[in-house]
Amino acid sequence: MDVEQIISDLRTLYPQNFFYLRHDPFYVLISTVLSHRTRDEITYRASSRLMDKFRSAQEMAEAEVSEIEELIKDVGFYRVKSRRVKEIAEILMYRYGGEVPDNCELLLELPGVGRKTANCVLLYAFSKETIAVDTHVHRISNRLGLVKSSTPDETEEKLKKILPRSSWKDINELFVQFGQNICRPVSPKCDICVLCNICPGLF
Ligand code: SF4
Structure with a gap:
């Protein structure tokens, strides 16, 4: 699966990350x-x-x-x-x-x-290279087939092996917004999802 394409599609959908406006x-x-x-x-x-x-x-x-x-x-x-x-x-x-x-x-x-x-x-x-895996990143990574894992810690470990470091920061920002609005835990909005053409829908 083309991770760069996923990030690009989601970045178009969510051009801004408004959550951390301050970085102290x-x-x-x-x-x-x-x-x-x-x-x-x-x-x-x-x-x-x-x-x-x-x-x-x-x-x-x-x-x-x-x-x-x-x-x-x-x-x-x-x-x-x-x-x-x-x-x-x-x-x-x-x-x-x-x-x-x-x-x-x-x-x-x-x-x-x-x-x-x-x-x-x-x-x-601190701008360190890592991936922050919460429930959204864990769920979406599995639904998209990026990883097959049962816990967020396992997802973090596996994502670090397969994702280019340049995408580590984007994954958290974008998957959280995507998970709260489209690829929700229950009743994901697959009918309006920008990734529906590439998503294997692994639930
Ligand atoms: S098609 Fe459905 S399951 Fe797949 S990423 Fe989109 S919302 Fe999630």
Whole structure:
């Protein structure tokens, strides 16, 4: 399958990635934590409100959980995420002087941070070469037949072997938007899909 063609078709559909308008590591980390099971546009607005008020790990660590909750209450699981965000900020303060580490293993030690979040931080904040595989990237990669895998971690490993490095960043950006709007988990809109001519539809 021509991955470059897939990326080109999806880039035409989604010319802009509006999710990470800022690329400072703390913003990317917190936005990605908030994004779990929440639509991009809601995450984006909540992240902007939160990070406009608490701009650094220090400010976030000193915030009341109730203040954080008030700012992000439209994202899914906002109470849990509010506690998590504060806890992450506190850990960044006492372990790393308020900085976000650019190391996958250290990021994975933070509460609520899995491989997808760690990879988003490495990719979008530190410009490291990696692939951030969330549920959308995992599902779509399998439906398109790019990989045959049962977990996002396995998908990440396999995609890294078959995709040119030049496409690693695009895959996450584009598949997430595509997965939220067209190739949805349930009832994908195959009738209006730009990839319907090349998709084997492996469900
Ligand atoms: S044709 Fe259907 S299953 Fe295949 S990529 Fe498009 S929406 Fe997804």
